[in-house]
Amino acid sequence: MRSLLLALQFLTIFSLKKDLSPRSASEMAWSQAFFPLVGGLLGGILAATAWGASNLFPSSISAVLVLTLHFLLTRGLHVDGLADSADGLMGGSDRERVLKIMKDSRTGAMGVSSVVLMFLIKFAALEVIISRKIFWGIVAGPIIARVAPGVFSAILPYARSQGLAKEMVSQGRWSIALVALSLGVGALFLFLPLQELLLLFVATLLLWSLLIYYYWLRLGGVTGDLLGATIELTESLVWTIICCNLTR
Template sequence: MTRPATGLQREWQAFWLALGFLTRLPMLVKVDYSQRLMNQCSVYFPLVGLLLGAIYAGLYTVLSGWWSPLVCVLLVLAFHLWITGAFHEDGMADSADGLGGGYTVARRLEIMKDSRIGTYGAAALMLVLLLKVALLTEVTPVWLGLLLAPAVSRLAPLCLMRWLPYVSDPDTSKSKPVAEGFSGQRLLVAAVGVVIMAVLFDVLLPALIAVVLVAALWGAMLKRSLGGYTGDALGASVVLSELVFLMLLAAA
């Protein structure tokens, strides 16, 4: 008979489940999958982002011995798109298509579920990728932006999940199990973790502005246009938070 996992074991499994949900990295521990564990794993999104950021920063440092900063940033971005399956970028494109091409809530949601990319989505995707590359080459040092942006930006979707209702079809959604039942306590834990990290690297103000600004403005747009959030909208919030954070770092 299998013993039920203890609290610490559940948290350990939740971390690995978050890693498997957000990336292509293999889960190296056995996970007792459940709806509750999927709910719990969201708190580790910023930590997974920090792990990804460490990989990106390390890769950039190695590559910088051979190529220019622009080439290195492009190679790191290509690696990012592969290791994450362009998960959040896909959400950005789908959100742009739905919000740009739909005139009713039902039609917007229908467009966002369509796997094909439209004009709005293609334009948005091209712009955010180009802007991300441009901003990363402006940040000094570059590795700092690569390290911190993935962690800071993954706090924004947790805020949306806590404050807005879910509006997509639970039978076809990948994000519903993650979002349902997300508690304020776990949001607080994730927020404290991001704040501590931002203080250690002296980027607290840019981090707070990026998360609060995107959560407030993007959240208000989603509330008005959709009545809540979808999985695609959560992915878009990560992309937007990254850009705002990098803009503030580059300006500083």
């Protein structure tokens, strides 16, 4: 239960217990197993918001409201990771330079451009999903995306000597990843058509395989920023695939 509360506190603005802190690195790492459940909560709130807004506003305005709420509920945590990752990976020529740029609190042109493009992709996909009233599609994105940290931490080492995500990543193991996968897939089975689930599974597996190889090639591991970027990229992919399926 503590790991679930840690996951909720880490990923969102919600905190059910004041002054909750991990008792060990292992406990913090195990919180990743419950990230998909937090994703389901986020997705449910976003879907309910989309449903309510769609009865009052055009689908485009509803999509903007959903994205704004998503940003507020997560404190823009993963968006910041995407910006830092884009700046570092596109601006650094070697491992040390990439890590140094990613640690810089200032956001560069690559980071801003990546965030803008990501929001445009999400907006376009959500506008279609909301206009077709396929609200389960909104829930799928946050669930699948938040399986990623557990999987990546089990495969890749932490790329820095120190960092905020070191405890989670360095203690990552396949048992944590398998629990995250089981919870994520189990939640999706409740509302996602099997054909859609298989398509999303294959597409997500391909994206993650490419990212894992790229992170290993460039940095020899993963960082908290890269995990955040992976979550944002996965969400964008899932919503885009669902959107494309609706328009076929």
